[in-house]
Amino acid sequence: MQQANRLRPFFENLAFDREDSQMIINFGPQHPSAHGQLRLILHLDGEQVVKANPDIGYLHRGMEKMAENMIYNEFLPTTDRMDYIASSSNNYGFALAVEKLLGIEEQVPRRAKIIRTMLLELNRIVSHEFWLATHALDVGAMSVFLYAFREREWALDLIEDYCGARLTHSAIRIGGVPLDLPDGWTGHLAGYLDKVERAVREDYEALLDENRIWKMRLENVGIIDQEMARSWGTSGIMLRGSGYHWDLRKEMPYEIYSELDFDIPVTDKCDSYGRYKLYMEEMRQSIKILRQLIPLYHQSEAKLMANVPQYISAPKEQIMTQNYSLMQHFVLVTQGMRPPVGEVYVATESPKGELGFYINSQGEPYPYRLKIRTPSFFHTGILQDLLPGHQLADVVTIIGSTNIVFGEVDR
Amino acid sequence: MREYKPKDNVQAKAYYNDRFYVAPQLAKLDPNSDEIFGSDVSKLKANFEILEAYIQKDELVIFINYSKNVEVLKFLRDELNYSFLMEMSAVDFLAKRNGFEIFYEMLSLTKRKRIRVKTFLAKGLAIETVENLFRSANFAEREMFDMFGIQVNNHSFLKRIMMPDDWNGHPLLKTYPLQGDESAQWYEVDKIFGKEAREIIGPEIRDSARVDRYDTERFARLGHEVAKGTDISKSEPNTDNHQFQEKGGVFLVKNLNKSQKILTEQERRDR
Numbered sequence: 234m235q236q237a238n239r240l241r242p243f244f245e246n247l248a249f250d251r252e253d254s255q256m257i258i259n260f261g262p263q264h265p266s267a268h269g270q271l272r273l274i275l276h277l278d279g280e281q282v283v284k285a286n287p288d289i290g291y292l293h294r295g296m297e298k299m300a301e302n303m304i305y306n307e308f309l310p311t312t313d314r315m316d317y318i319a320s321s322s323n324n325y326g327f328a329l330a331v332e333k334l335l336g337i338e339e340q341v342p343r344r345a346k347i348i349r350t351m352l353l354e355l356n357r358i359v360s361h362e363f364w365l366a367t368h369a370l371d372v373g374a375m376s377v378f379l380y381a382f383r384e385r386e387w388a389l390d391l392i393e394d395y396c397g398a399r400l401t402h403s404a405i406r407i408g409g410v411p412l413d414l415p416d417g418w419t420g421h422l423a424g425y426l427d428k429v430e431r432a433v434r435e436d437y438e439a440l441l442d443e444n445r446i447w448k449m450r451l452e453n454v455g456i457i458d459q460e461m462a463r464s465w466g467t468s469g470i471m472l473r474g475s476g477y478h479w480d481l482r483k484e485m486p487y488e489i490y491s492e493l494d495f496d497i498p499v500t501d502k503c504d505s506y507g508r509y510k511l512y513m514e515e516m517r518q519s520i521k522i523l524r525q526l527i528p529l530y531h532q533s534e535a536k537l538m539a540n541v542p543q544y545i546s547a548p549k550e551q552i553m554t555q556n557y558s559l560m561q562h563f564v565l566v567t568q569g570m571r572p573p574v575g576e577v578y579v580a581t582e583s584p585k586g587e588l589g590f591y592i593n594s595q596g597e598p599y600p601y602r603l604k605i606r607t608p609s610f611f612h613t614g615i616l617q618d619l620l621p622g623h624q625l626a627d628v629v630t631i632i633g634s635t636n637i638v639f640g641e642v643d644r
Numbered sequence: 645m646r647e648y649k650p651k652d653n654v655q656a657k658a659y660y661n662d663r664f665y666v667a668p669q670l671a672k673l674d675p676n677s678d679e680i681f682g683s684d685v686s687k688l689k690a691n692f693e694i695l696e697a698y699i700q701k702d703e704l705v706i707f708i709n710y711s712k713n714v715e716v717l718k719f720l721r722d723e724l725n726y727s728f729l730m731e732m733s734a735v736d737f738l739a740k741r742n743g744f745e746i747f748y749e750m751l752s753l754t755k756r757k758r759i760r761v762k763t764f765l766a767k768g769l770a771i772e773t774v775e776n777l778f779r780s781a782n783f784a785e786r787e788m789f790d791m792f793g794i795q796v797n798n799h800s801f802l803k804r805i806m807m808p809d810d811w812n813g814h815p816l817l818k819t820y821p822l823q824g825d826e827s828a829q830w831y832e833v834d835k836i837f838g839k840e841a842r843e844i845i846g847p848e849i850r851d852s853a854r855v856d857r858y859d860t861e862r863f864a865r866l867g868h869e870v871a872k873g874t875d876i877s878k879s880e881p882n883t884d885n886h887q888f889q890e891k892g893g894v895f896l897v898k899n900l901n902k903s904q905k906i907l908t909e910q911e912r913r914d915r
Binding site for chain 1: 655656657658659660665667668669670700701703705727728729730731733735736747749753756758760778779780782783784787791804805806807808815816820822
């Protein structure tokens with residue numbers, strides 16, 4: 234017996250009753266190169282895309298709602314699950330937003346800032362390598378996947394040595410970092426940087442740069458002109474790939490980026506190949522930054538958390554020896570910190586683009602409203618303007634070159 | 645006497661509140677304290693009614709009338725070079741002020757400044773879309789409609805974006821509980837089995853902290869499985885993980901035999 238409200242199988246993949254040659258197909262939500270749970274409803278005329286409609290929400294976990302029901306420190310591990318390719322950058326974006334709200338961003342010790350910057354740049358390398366691996370795999374260059382994942386594994390080993398986790402790090406806390414680097418870690422890092430620098434030059438670029446198939450599939454595909462990039466609020470490489478000279482690390486510096494020497498690669502090619510070149514160049518710049526950070530780390534004083542007992546728990550030694558610190562720690566853990574009334578919007582340059590946290594605080598231990606501005610959300614939206622006119626085979630290339638991660642799109 | 649629990653805000657609240665605690669305010673600075681913001685505000689004031697303007701944490705905040713949102717954003721984009729709309733959404737103030745605060749985060753690449761345009765929208769009113777100025781509002785306004793139920797006039801495709809199309813309620817409202825309301829409990833049951841199966845299946849347990857450990861009917865004992873429907877309220881069988889197997893076993897799946905493992909415990913530790 235049929236019930237009206239029951240879920241029935243139906244042939245939504247094909248529209249049979251149309252007069253023209255148009256066909257409507259579902260791309261996803263379980264497509265291997267949809268980079269997660271993206272469902273694209275494509276209207277095709279022959280093999281050409283006429284209309285594209287991205288359908289998202291398959292990974293929606295209600296993080297903004299969860300944030301309203303958690304104290305600030307409780308929410309921090311949840312941010313790992315947004316951009317799970319580079320989770321430290323999410324931790325950092327949230328931690329910095331809360332620090333700005335509390336007004337303690339200047340009191341974070343220098344060593345903590347250096348370790349954070351190291352983690353952010355290491356995450357950028359990991360994210361770009363993951364992007365290259367999956368993108369090349371989608372386009373058909375399988376061996377690149379193996380090389381890129383090898384270097385990614387080594388970077389994950391380094392992060393695991395530091396914080397014990399490979400994917401969901403939670404390695405950055407509000408007010409600093411919880412741990413110092415283990416002995417000999419910077420030596421391992423320096424060795425890794427040499428390896429990855431060689432790999433970028435001799436493996437990835439040697440395989441892809443002049444590869445005929447790679448160039449044919451990427452050049453002049455997915456052209457985002459300046460107006461489209463502006464109108465869609467793109468950020469990160471999507472923006473720099475369209476000729477805008479804008480990187481938050483340079484233009485609105487945070488942490489110790491203002492002291493470091495690095496360049497922002499920009500191209501006005503506007504196509505997928507131009508963006509691929511930017512990813513390669515950004516990895517080199519991250520290596521350059523990390524090399525500068527190693528001596529800075531050794532010069533810095535061994536202090537890791539901001540000393541603001543009102544908001545941040547005192548060091549362990551103090552908690553165990555002084556009664557008042559123990560009481561403060563107990564209050565902070567059970568009730569949470571109470572930031573001032575006000576609102577902040579703090580944006581950082583995550584590997585994908587501008588990751589912003591809007592926090593509206595009413596003086597309670599729970600945020601009144603927390604809005605997460607993720608770059609991938611808008612980079613998914615741009616597909617509806619970008620895909621029409623392209624061939625069906627180019628859809629995979631374009632999705633790959635937008636570098637979207639669905640943990641971040643759906644939150 | 646029973647504790648009073650307000651219905652208009654069911655979000656988590658502080659357990660302990662000091663009666664004499666007054667929360668400090670983030671400083672609101674005069675917009676003229678910054679040269680660029682000062683001239684921006686004076687130009688805005690010459691053209692529009694600006695209800696309030698201040699600088700908070702290096703960012704200019706201006707309040708406008710909700711009916712003027714398109715004009716102000718167009719002016720900011722074309723005249724003042726704030727050409728990027730990075731984010732827009734709403735904050736629920738239904739309980740306190742019977743309306744929403746909508747904010748637009750604008751960015752200027754040339755000035756390296758951010759402006760937050762805010763407006764108050766009373767309950768039941770709709771706001772005009774800014775999609776024609778910034779395509780990014782296409783997705784952002786859909787999300788706002790999905791999460792708060794705020795209607796957006798003249799939007800090209802105002803449809804739910806995160807939640808299913810036939811979902812009841814708007815999740816980010818303060819009146820909406822974290823684990824979902826009653827219709828959320830029945831959503832999947834109705835969808836998959838039909839309404840008439842409600843009595844057989846029962847509501848979905850959406851709160852992971854409320855799982856009944858004695859329930860052997862509905863997958864509540866993951867990792868400690870017993871046969872379906874076994875009464876374990878008196879004594880719990882001492883089940884090892886992976887020990888329980890359905891009668892006759894599972895097709896093509898071997899029962900785990902620990903003594904036949906390739907590595908012994910000692911070997912595994914030495915590895």
